[in-house]
Amino acid sequence: MAFVDPGQIRDADAGQKGDVLLRVEDVSLSFGGVKAITAISFDIKQGEIRAIIGPNGAGKTSMLNVINGFYHPQEGEIWFRGKKRKALKPHQIANEGIARTFQNIALFKGMSTLDNIMTGRLTKMKKNMFWQAIWRGPAEREEIEHREVVERIIDFLEIQHIRKTSVGRLPYGLQKRVELGRALAAEPALLLLDEPMAGMNVEEKEDMSRFIIDVNQQFGTTIALIEHDMGVVMDLSDRVVVLDYGKKIGDGPPDEVRRNQDVIDAYLGVAHD
Amino acid sequence: MAFFDVFFWEVVVSGLLAGVMYSLVALGFVLIFKASGIFNFAQGVLALFAALTLVGFQTGQVPFSHLINAVLGTNIQHWGEGTHTFLAIVLTLLVMIGLAWLIVRLALSKLVNQEGIILFMATIGLAYVLEGLGDIMWGADVKTLDVGLPTGPSDTIIDATGMFVEKLEIAAAIVAVLLVVSLTIFSQYTKMGRALRAVADDHQAALSVGISLETIWWVVWSVAGIVALVAGVMWGAKSGVQFSLSLIALKALPVLMLGGFTSIPGAIIGGLIIGVGEKLFEIYLGPMLGGATENWFAYMLALVFLLFRPQGLFGERIIERV
Numbered sequence: 001m002a003f004v005d006p007g008q009i010r011d012a013d014a015g016q017k018g019d020v021l022l023r024v025e026d027v028s029l030s031f032g033g034v035k036a037i038t039a040i041s042f043d044i045k046q047g048e049i050r051a052i053i054g055p056n057g058a059g060k061t062s063m064l065n066v067i068n069g070f071y072h073p074q075e076g077e078i079w080f081r082g083k084k085r086k087a088l089k090p091h092q093i094a095n096e097g098i099a100r101t102f103q104n105i106a107l108f109k110g111m112s113t114l115d116n117i118m119t120g121r122l123t124k125m126k127k128n129m130f131w132q133a134i135w136r137g138p139a140e141r142e143e144i145e146h147r148e149v150v151e152r153i154i155d156f157l158e159i160q161h162i163r164k165t166s167v168g169r170l171p172y173g174l175q176k177r178v179e180l181g182r183a184l185a186a187e188p189a190l191l192l193l194d195e196p197m198a199g200m201n202v203e204e205k206e207d208m209s210r211f212i213i214d215v216n217q218q219f220g221t222t223i224a225l226i227e228h229d230m231g232v233v234m235d236l237s238d239r240v241v242v243l244d245y246g247k248k249i250g251d252g253p254p255d256e257v258r259r260n261q262d263v264i265d266a267y268l269g270v271a272h273d
Numbered sequence: 274m275a276f277f278d279v280f281f282w283e284v285v286v287s288g289l290l291a292g293v294m295y296s297l298v299a300l301g302f303v304l305i306f307k308a309s310g311i312f313n314f315a316q317g318v319l320a321l322f323a324a325l326t327l328v329g330f331q332t333g334q335v336p337f338s339h340l341i342n343a344v345l346g347t348n349i350q351h352w353g354e355g356t357h358t359f360l361a362i363v364l365t366l367l368v369m370i371g372l373a374w375l376i377v378r379l380a381l382s383k384l385v386n387q388e389g390i391i392l393f394m395a396t397i398g399l400a401y402v403l404e405g406l407g408d409i410m411w412g413a414d415v416k417t418l419d420v421g422l423p424t425g426p427s428d429t430i431i432d433a434t435g436m437f438v439e440k441l442e443i444a445a446a447i448v449a450v451l452l453v454v455s456l457t458i459f460s461q462y463t464k465m466g467r468a469l470r471a472v473a474d475d476h477q478a479a480l481s482v483g484i485s486l487e488t489i490w491w492v493v494w495s496v497a498g499i500v501a502l503v504a505g506v507m508w509g510a511k512s513g514v515q516f517s518l519s520l521i522a523l524k525a526l527p528v529l530m531l532g533g534f535t536s537i538p539g540a541i542i543g544g545l546i547i548g549v550g551e552k553l554f555e556i557y558l559g560p561m562l563g564g565a566t567e568n569w570f571a572y573m574l575a576l577v578f579l580l581f582r583p584q585g586l587f588g589e590r591i592i593e594r595v
Contacts, residue, residue, distance in 0.1 A: 068481065094483030106478035108471050119471045123483035125464050143464075182482065 017047035020079075021222050022067065022190055027076030029062055036062040037073070038246045044190065049216050050224045051237035051254075055266055058243040060226045061103060064192050067224070068100050069093040081189070095123050099188035101179045103195045103226075109168035113178050116167055117153060120185025121146040153181050157211060173204040180211060184221075191215070193225040197232060205229065209236060234258065242266070283436040284552050290442035292548020293449045294511070297504040298521050299528040299540040300452065301497045306534045307460075308469045308493040309381075311392040315400035317522025319369075319498055322403050324505030324514045325411040326368050328418050330361035336410045358420050362502075369498030377490045385486055386476050404519060413516060418509035445507045452503060453541060456496070460537075469493065527575035533585030542586065547571045 022044045029037040037059045044050045052060045065071040067078065069090040078085045080096065088096070099120070108116050125142060154160055157177050162170060167178055176196060183191055196212065197205045209232060215221050227233050233240060234254040242250035242257055244266040250257045257263055298320065305313040313319075329336060333355030342348055356364070380395050423440035430438045460466040472479045472489045480486060508518055532543025551570040559566045578585065 070477070070480075089485070090480035091483050091485045094481055100481050102477065102481075106475045106481070108474035108478065110474055111470060115467065115470075119467060119479075119482050119484075122464065122468060186482065 017045075017220070019046045020044070021046045021081065022224075023079040024063075024067070025077045025079065027063075027066060027073045027078070029059075029066060029071055029073045035246050037066070037243075039076070040243070040246075040248045041076075042241045042248065042251055044222060044224050045239075046222055047216070047220050048222060048238040049212070049236055050222075051233045051240045052224060052226045052243065053228075053230075053233055053240055054243035054249075057245075058266075059246040060243055061194055062246075063243065064100065064194055064224070064226060067190075068098055068192060094186065097186075097189035098192065099183035099186040099190075100192035101176070101183050101194060101196060103198065105172075105175050105179055107167045107175055107179055107182070110166060112164050112166050113159060113162050113170070113181075114150065114154070114164065116178055117150045117181045117185050118146065120182040121150065123186050150185055153184050156184075156214070157181050173200050173207075176200070176204075176208065177211070180208075184215065189222065191221050191223045193223060193227075195226050195228065197227060197229060205232060212236060279435045282434075283438070284556050285549055286436060286438055287442070288549035288552035289545055290439065290446055290548070291552065292545035293442070293446045293541075294504075294507055294544075295521075295524050295528045295547055296541045296544025297445065297449055297452070297500070297507060298525040299532065299544055300449075300456070300537065301500040301504065302522075302525055302529055303532075303534060303537055303540045304456070304500060305493055305497045307537075308473050309392070309490060310389050310473055311396060312389070312534070313497065314393065314396040314522070315403055316497065316501060316525070317519040318400045318403045318407070319501035320505035320508065320521065321514075321516065321518040322372070322407045322505075323365060323369055323498065323502035324418060324509040324518060325407045325416070327361055327365045327420070327502065327506065328416045328509070328514050329411045330356050330364050331358060331418075331420075332416075334411060339412060340409055362420070365502055366499060369502055370495045373494035373498050374491055376494055377487055381490055382487050400519070404516070408516070415513050415515040416509075418506065418514050420506055420510065422506075422510050424510075441507075441510060448503060448507070449541070452500065453537060456500075456537060459496075465489075465492065524571065527571040529585070530575040530578050531585055533587040536585070536587035539585055539587030547574065550574060 020043045023041075024043070025041050026039050027037055027041070028035070028039050040059075040063065052063060054060050062071060066073050069088050069092070072087050080098075108119065111119075125146065154163060157180065159174065159177055159181065162174060162178075167175055170178065180193070180196065183193075193212070197208050200208065212223060212225070213236065216223055225237070227236075237254060239252060240250070240254050240257045241248060242260070242263050244262075249262040249266060250260040252260075298317065301316040301319065302313060305311055305316070328334075333351045333353050335341070335349050335352055338350055355361075376399060380399065381392070384392055384395060422444050425440060426437050427440045427443065430436055460469060468479070468484045468489055469492070471482070471484055472486060476486060479489075504521075505514075505518065508521055512518075528540060528543040528547055530543075531546055532539025532541070547570075551567045554570050555564070555566050
């Protein structure tokens with residue numbers, strides 16, 4: 001991704017635009033007797049913005065949690081970069097190049113904006129921490145490099161003025177932006193956004209949409225996002241997958257999905273058989 | 274003026290040095306609380322366990338000897354002459370790091386994302402387990418700990434100022450300063466330190482940026498174990514290694530209430546205030562109140578703080594959004 005000088009980092013595994021980056025196959029997830037997800041399959045292609053939509057309780061966030069490893073599905077497989085993924089822990093999956101934001105903002109409230117975004121670089125920091133405690137030379141040089149990347153992200157998200165502010169004190173909209181910044185700092189191959197615009201006013205939504213599109217177009221980052229605002233979803237996304245009661249009821253480009261009768265029924269609240 | 278004679282300063286200095294001993298215990302609490310949001314009830318027992326293990330290695334005691342003798346009908350107590358103090362300290366450090374790993378693997382890793390109170394309950398359980406383990410491994414008798422720290426009053430200070438100051442307490446003060454400096458550098462200026470602070474704030478978010486909770490917790494509990502060892506050595510050298518050592522954790526509570534649960538400098542200054550406060554109070558006001566005020570002064574002071582400044586002197590302010 002382009003927060004780093006071009007050519008400096010070139011991910012060997014990165015595929016061509018249009019290749020399948022992540023494939024979910026027949027994934028089922030249940031909590032005790034409650035089925036959250038039932039036999040869902042879909043794929044996310046390199047370079048696209050993929051929206052996951054559906055009414056409340058449809059299993060969208062559960063799906064995201066499966067992808068980033070908070071939940072392990074009882075059935076089904078996940079293929080990432082052409083390889084079947086083992087049951088990894090969330091921090092291992094982060095190291096594999098999947099970053100995310102949360103519906104209810106999960107920032108490190110005691111830290112400044114800058115430090116929060118710096119934590120996003122942790123997966124990129126190679127120097128051993130014990131080295132750092134003993135002799136700070138190389139580690140310091142590395143810290144400066146990461147700091148430069150982070151400053152570029154701060155510029156990109158237009159949050160220079162809150163660089164040193166502790167994030168607990170920021171308004172909601174800005175917190176969402178810092179959280180996006182932290183996810184971007186990991187230079188992820190796949191960026192998962194869980195309702196990036198929830199609770200925002202129109203202006204904030206427009207800003208956030210612009211950032212999402214820029215991230216996707218300028219840096220080619222693949223994005224999967226959950227969103228409730230239909231207008232936003234239709235404008236932003238290349239393809240949409242629709243969930244309802246843990247099942248997939250639609251999948252395709254926005255226009256096609258919009259005309260799908262099952263989707264219309266789900267959103268208008270037609271009684272289930 | 275009686276307040277500024279040598280005797281007054283002697284009281285102040287001995288109070289400060291006693292305070293350092295409290296701070297050493299409080300430090301262990303602050304470390305774990307800062308890094309994992311857990312109030313670690315087992316910190317005092319951890320100090321006891323560390324001291325027991327150190328004495329055990331030093332004197333060449335066979336761990337679990339009572340148990341082995343009871344089961345096999347043998348009579349083994351010691352293997353050889355014991356180990357050199359330095360080697361014993363290194364071995365004890367390794368034991369504390371291994372213990373930290375066990376605590377994380379067997380208990381804490383099962384409790385990710387749980388409420389603080391549940392983790393707190395787990396540490397109460399841990400305190401009992403460790404106390405029992407210490408008993409079975411090393412026996413319940415009072416042991417003397419001699420790691421070569423200087424004891425007795427310092428002649429230099431007596432000659433220069435006429436004050437009577439324990440060498441051991443001066444050593445404790447120096448060790449505490451070294452400990453705090455290195456801990457501060459570790460938590461503020463290293464990548465690991467940033468990861469520690471991240472984990473303390475939000476488990477899920479920390480995982481999502483690629484931080485392994487188990488690794489971080491292992492580091493934190495290892496560091497707390499090392500601090501416990503230092504506290505255990507100091508207290509053990511002062512009053513012998515016995516099971517009442519685990520109760521020094523109680524003395525750390527008022528220190529924490531004064532200093533704030535999240536502040537390393539707070540733990541130090543809180544300890545100093547309580548050390549000096551209780552000595553001065555005992556000497557100058559104690560006789561009017563029937564004496565023995567040292568037993569309750571610290572708690573009363575903590576109570577006053579809880580009423581007027583619940584976050585302590587240096588704690589993070591509690592801001593609740595409504």
